[in-house]
Amino acid sequence: MKEKILVVDDNSDLRELAQTILRMQNYEVILAKDGKEALEIFDRTSPDLVVSDIAMPKMDGFAFLRAVRSREKGNAVPFLFLSAYSQTGNLSQARRLAVDDYLFKPFDAQELLDAVRIRLDRRQAVQLFDTREAHLQTVLLMANIIEARDPYTRGHIDRVCNIALRFGKQLGWDEASLSVLEFGAILHDIGKLVVPTNILTKKGSFTPKEWEIVYKHPEKGVEMLNGIDHLKPAIPFILYHHERWNGSGYPFGLKGEEIPLAGRVLALADFYDAVSSDRPYHKGQSKEVTLKMIKENSHILFDPFLVSNFFEIADEL
Numbered sequence: 561m562k563e564k565i566l567v568v569d570d571n572s573d574l575r576e577l578a579q580t581i582l583r584m585q586n587y588e589v590i591l592a593k594d595g596k597e598a599l600e601i602f603d604r605t606s607p608d609l610v611v612s613d614i615a616m617p618k619m620d621g622f623a624f625l626r627a628v629r630s631r632e633k634g635n636a637v638p639f640l641f642l643s644a645y646s647q648t649g650n651l652s653q654a655r656r657l658a659v660d661d662y663l664f665k666p667f668d669a670q671e672l673l674d675a676v677r678i679r680l681d682r683r684q685a686v687q688l689f690d691t692r693e694a695h696l697q698t699v700l701l702m703a704n705i706i707e708a709r710d711p712y713t714r715g716h717i718d719r720v721c722n723i724a725l726r727f728g729k730q731l732g733w734d735e736a737s738l739s740v741l742e743f744g745a746i747l748h749d750i751g752k753l754v755v756p757t758n759i760l761t762k763k764g765s766f767t768p769k770e771w772e773i774v775y776k777h778p779e780k781g782v783e784m785l786n787g788i789d790h791l792k793p794a795i796p797f798i799l800y801h802h803e804r805w806n807g808s809g810y811p812f813g814l815k816g817e818e819i820p821l822a823g824r825v826l827a828l829a830d831f832y833d834a835v836s837s838d839r840p841y842h843k844g845q846s847k848e849v850t851l852k853m854i855k856e857n858s859h860i861l862f863d864p865f866l867v868s869n870f871f872e873i874a875d876e877l
């Protein structure tokens with residue numbers, strides 16, 4: 561889809577010059593001859609960027625910028641002033657109104673195109689960051705719900721997430737994979753929402769019937785993500801984090817490399833925190849004891865290649 565640029569100037573030659581230059585770069589251009597007309601067009605068309613003159617009849621550039629910034633959809637739209645040198649005295653006012661850039665007349669084509677491209681790219685980068693943050697915060701909300709029901713594991717999700725991220729970096733995972741790992745780690749126990757609180761907080765060992773319910777939490781977690789497409793990449797972390805290298809895990813009893821890597825990685829981070837922190841049924845073990853247990857269970861419960869890598873981050877745990 562073409563990016564939409566609103567050009568505002570009372571000088572028709574300048575307006576058309578800007579339009580010609582911008583159209584050559586495949587932008588959609590909308591023209592307005594003063595601030596008042598521009599504001600109506602802004603509300604109707606939601607442009608991606610505005611280039612505006614300052615001195616104009618009816619409504620000048622400052623009043624127009626102020627009106628744009630007061631609108632919800634206008635407070636982040638890149639706004640560039642096009643001004644004559646004689647108006648530089650006004651630039652401090654422009655800055656106060658959060659103008660993004662200003663070009664002096666007469667401008668050359670490349671100068672205009674560069675200023676527009678830089679601002680549009682920066683806006684896109686910010687939007688992408690905002691979307692990712694919003695996404696992560698929604699995921700954190702779910703994590704908070706899980707922990708609210710299970711006070712004994714408070715902080716567990718956060719710690720597992722930090723350990724898993726360090727581990728992922730040690731394994732050389734790229735940014736995109738680390739990002740999936742992050743929300744996978746946050747959501748790994750979401751299926752525990754179906755496990756009754758009296759089981760979650762039980763001090764003694766589970767009865768066979770209670771185990772049956774606990775065994776189901778990975779699959780229940782996956783069911784909960786049904787229809788939420790952007791969370792689907794988290795599924796391997798949720799579904800396989802209780803599988804064990806020798807096939808003794810659940811829910812499927814997969815063995816060795818049959819277990820997706822996501823599950824084998826998270827299993828180590830989850831085990832490390834579960835053993836080293838206080839739980840209703842045990843006191844947390846020291847770091848040394850926990851690492852010793854992991855080492856002893858290399859080839860048994862855990863992927864030996866991953867265990868040796870896990871020891872590389874031992875100092876940071």
Ligand SMILES: [Fe+2]
Pocket residue numbers: 748749777801802
């Ligand atoms: Fe779990």
